[in-house]
Amino acid sequence: MAANQEDVKLLGVAESPFVCRVQIALKLKGVQYKFLEQNLRNKSELLLKSNPVHKKVPVFIHNEKPIAESLVIVEYIDETWKNNPILPSDPYQRALARFWSKFIDDKVVGAAWKYIYTVDEKEREKNVEESYEALQFLENELKDKKFFGGEEIGLVDIAAVFIAFWIPIIQEVLGLKLFTSEKFPKLYKWSQEFINHPVVKQVLPPRDQLFAFYKACHESLSASK
Known part of the structure; x- marks a missing residue:
């Protein structure tokens, strides 16, 4: 399924370096996504439901499937969109x-x-x-x-x-x-x-x-x- 703005979402806050990692990976791949700014003092239902373990950002949601932890998300993006590889092939x-x-x-x-x-x-x-x-x-x-x-x-x-x-x-x-x-x-x-x-x-x-x-x-x- 081709990813479009409707099925790729990123839950984050602007000042987080971990969120920034995911944004760099998405930009490198040219993936369109919707950025949903979070208030970490008053966490949204979507954040709590998507990352019940750590309750932290970033959370990446692809086709309604949530993934947490920035480096895990970057690897997932690299495996899902094959252009401009982020990890070496060796x-x-x-x-x-x-x-x-x-x-x-x-x-x-x-x-x-x-x-x-x-x-x-x-x-x-x-x-x-x-x-x-x-x-x-x-x-x-x-x-x-x-x-x-x-x-x-x-x-x-x-x-x-x-x-x-x-x-x-x-x-x-x-x-x-x-x-x-x-x-x-x-x-x-x-x-x-x-x-x-x-x-x-x-x-x-x-x-x-x-x-x-x-x-x-x-x-x-x-x-x-």
């Missing part, structure tokens, strides 16, 4: 792409969330250090490639949208110097290439809106110390 390369995508979620995104939402300075320093080590691994993995998978955007790049776009905003809010062109020249060059890619540019949320969102989060946390 099984070993595909396994590596999955490994590094999971590494980004476990080691970079996990630590970064903690240093946004922690008020304890020592705890924050520990999380920043963890992120630094993880970014060093990615710097070495990137080598001299344009994107992690070579010349075209792939799964690892999509997973790393958080590093390219969200981390620079978060570090600016917190006054950190974690991800810079001096410390990570290859990764920084990759990030500029990636966020300026015409497909990626179309779906990134407005930077000033995101900055205001994290600044407000940080200020309310600091006030509650």
Whole structure:
């Protein structure tokens, strides 16, 4: 069945890097979809019914069948729409792409969330250090490639949208110097290439809106110390 706007829906919020991953995959494939903005403080019946386990976004609904978890959704999109492949065809390369995508979620995104939402300075320093080590691994993995998978955007790049776009905003809010062109020249060059890619540019949320969102989060946390 050809997918059209009626049977492809994405439940999400504009400031989520996980939702952004799915939007990049859909744009790369040229899939038309309906974006249903969610209020996470007052979750819709559709969200609760579609993702009863985690009750989180993104949720992708294709022909009334819901799928949760951003990396799972990206793989589903890649298998459903065959043009512009996101995962490599070689099984070993595909396994590596999955490994590094999971590494980004476990080691970079996990630590970064903690240093946004922690008020304890020592705890924050520990999380920043963890992120630094993880970014060093990615710097070495990137080598001299344009994107992690070579010349075209792939799964690892999509997973790393958080590093390219969200981390620079978060570090600016917190006054950190974690991800810079001096410390990570290859990764920084990759990030500029990636966020300026015409497909990626179309779906990134407005930077000033995101900055205001994290600044407000940080200020309310600091006030509650």
